[in-house]
Amino acid sequence: MLSLILLSYYSGERINNVYDKICLLLSKYEIPFEFIVIDDGSTDDSFKIAKKLESSNNNVRAYQLSKNYSSHYAIFAGLSVCEGKCVTILPDDEQQPYSSIVDMYRIWEQGEKVIIPYREKRNDGYLNNLLSHSYYKIINYLSEVTFPKGGADSFFIDRELIDLINHRIHPINTSSIIEVLRLGFSPVYYPYERVKGINNKSRWTLKKKIRLFKDTFFSSSTWPIKIITNLGLFFSLIAFLIIVFYVYIKIFGNLNFWGEILPGWTSTIIIVSFFSGLILFSLGIIAEYIWRIYEEVKARPGYIVKKNN
Numbered sequence: 001m002l003s004l005i006l007l008s009y010y011s012g013e014r015i016n017n018v019y020d021k022i023c024l025l026l027s028k029y030e031i032p033f034e035f036i037v038i039d040d041g042s043t044d045d046s047f048k049i050a051k052k053l054e055s056s057n058n059n060v061r062a063y064q065l066s067k068n069y070s071s072h073y074a075i076f077a078g079l080s081v082c083e084g085k086c087v088t089i090l091p092d093d094e095q096q097p098y099s100s101i102v103d104m105y106r107i108w109e110q111g112e113k114v115i116i117p118y119r120e121k122r123n124d125g126y127l128n129n130l131l132s133h134s135y136y137k138i139i140n141y142l143s144e145v146t147f148p149k150g151g152a153d154s155f156f157i158d159r160e161l162i163d164l165i166n167h168r169i170h171p172i173n174t175s176s177i178i179e180v181l182r183l184g185f186s187p188v189y190y191p192y193e194r195v196k197g198i199n200n201k202s203r204w205t206l207k208k209k210i211r212l213f214k215d216t217f218f219s220s221s222t223w224p225i226k227i228i229t230n231l232g233l234f235f236s237l238i239a240f241l242i243i244v245f246y247v248y249i250k251i252f253g254n255l256n257f258w259g260e261i262l263p264g265w266t267s268t269i270i271i272v273s274f275f276s277g278l279i280l281f282s283l284g285i286i287a288e289y290i291w292r293i294y295e296e297v298k299a300r301p302g303y304i305v306k307k308n309n
Helices: 012-028 046-055 071-081 099-109 126-142 159-168 176-182 206-220 223-252 265-298
Strands: 002-008 033-039 060-064 086-091 114-122 156-158 188-194
Touching (some): 002 012, 002 046, 002 099, 012 033, 012 046, 033 071, 046 060, 060 071, 071 159, 071 176, 086 099, 099 114, 099 156, 126 206, 159 176, 176 206, 206 265, 223 265
Parallel strands (some): 033 060
Antiparallel strands (some): 086 156
């Protein structure tokens, strides 16, 4: 059985439409499935609509999170309750063609455990396309996890990976796609053309995008720590050479070594200010990692599913 996780956030008017289209498609290809709706803290009647759909269909289950956690944590919630032998994610904006579900299911039947649908083409406008391309190019350069060129935020995985994620991974300050890619299993990449979504406005606010970038960056890269270490070694060497130079001048030379008095107060202030800023910046980077460690140690849940579900 295939588990389909529909990410719902103010999606009331689209839930039934998505379910009808999926039913029509999968029944045509005789693919058994369960339809799981994860409501990510909507305050309208989206969850009520999902529950009504659940009451009239045996293969539908609806859950609501205690607040808006963002789509990646909604995905983790869906993985924790799905019962199928394989699972894929189903956004409500229809930007990924539903036919890709059948194609990925056939690939899974051939024995593949991880299929990553990636955006070979996208129709989000020139600026958004450029920013997205630049984002993934930077992440791939700095990260220990490699994303496909066009980027990906969905996946189709086998039960083995579902169990690994549910039992071995603490879903906090990370994203689902990173954890899937990190597990290995030689993923198969499935290209598709991303069409313009039916949502008039993206629900990914600037704040959410910045948080996602930070979570993606700090959870998949040790580059900042390595840079701090290398900078520390480099400037320590420079400082040592300066000390040797001044000792030499003090013992064997004079204060007019360059034909003029050696730099004094101004150069000292500049150097102190520069290194003070560098130290504070380095501490800020280290603090990002320490904060994430602190959150992990507290072992708080990355999401909460309401009990009244």
